[in-house]
Amino acid sequence: MKAHWERVLRDRLRLYGHRNWLVVADSAYPAQSRQGIETIVADEEQIAVLARVFMNLRACKHIRPTIWIDEELKFIAQKDALEVATYRKKLARLLDGYTVSALPHEELISGLDRVSQKFRVLLVKTNSRIPYTSVFLELECGYWNTHAETRLRAAMPFRTRRPNGYDDEGVPLLESLDPPQDSTALKGSGLWRKNASKRRRTRARS
Numbered sequence: 001m002k003a004h005w006e007r008v009l010r011d012r013l014r015l016y017g018h019r020n021w022l023v024v025a026d027s028a029y030p031a032q033s034r035q036g037i038e039t040i041v042a043d044e045e046q047i048a049v050l051a052r053v054f055m056n057l058r059a060c061k062h063i064r065p066t067i068w069i070d071e072e073l074k075f076i077a078q079k080d081a082l083e084v085a086t087y088r089k090k091l092a093r094l095l096d097g098y099t100v101s102a103l104p105h106e107e108l109i110s111g112l113d114r115v116s117q118k119f120r121v122l123l124v125k126t127n128s129r130i131p132y133t134s135v136f137l138e139l140e141c142g143y144w145n146t147h148a149e150t151r152l153r154a155a156m157p158f159r160t161r162r163p164n165g166y167d168d169e170g171v172p173l174l175e176s177l178d179p180p181q182d183s184t185a186l187k188g189s190g191l192w193r194k195n196a197s198k199r200r201r202t203r204a205r206s
Contacts, residue, residue, distance in 0.1 A: 005042040005124055006052060012038075012122045013060050018141045021115060022065070023123040024050045025134040032109070032123075036116030039123045046128035047090045050135055053124070054094070057137075064142045067095060070132040071102040087130050108136050 009022075016022075023029075026046060031039055042049045057065055069091075076084045103111075112121060 019119045020139045021121040022137040025125050026128045034116040037121045046126040049126045062142045063139045065137040067100045068136040070105040072132040
């Protein structure tokens, strides 16, 4: 394997995290125009490149991949692409143990275009000449999962975040994370006004 593309991959993996993407593409994959999509060339067979990508990903503890493939790959006839059956078997062995989802090729390309408006994408273009064999890797946090995220969101009280930085009770969001006592609250702040209102109600009851 040539070192250049893999060196770039390792550098990017150190930078990348949740919501970044990797793509290992066949040779006819288009050069997308979004600046967030970085394309490099690995003049090697696609399965071999993909195997190296997974090896590097397994060494990263901060990220893990969600895998997407072209839905069209399942329907390509042998007479139209002679090596497609062999390729599908190799890919199945390589992806064994991973959850793999499929979408139409155009949807994956369009989704990548949208993602790259905010998050960086590395596309490794191989020399393979079998259509619809690009593999898309959506990176997730390696030390967090959807179940933990669901529990976190359920535990958080609902608040309406306002553009001025105050929550729905008029308390500055940063102050509401760790409310200081009355003596340290800045006079005139949202927190001070809230606590003053509590003091007045307490005195009225007494």
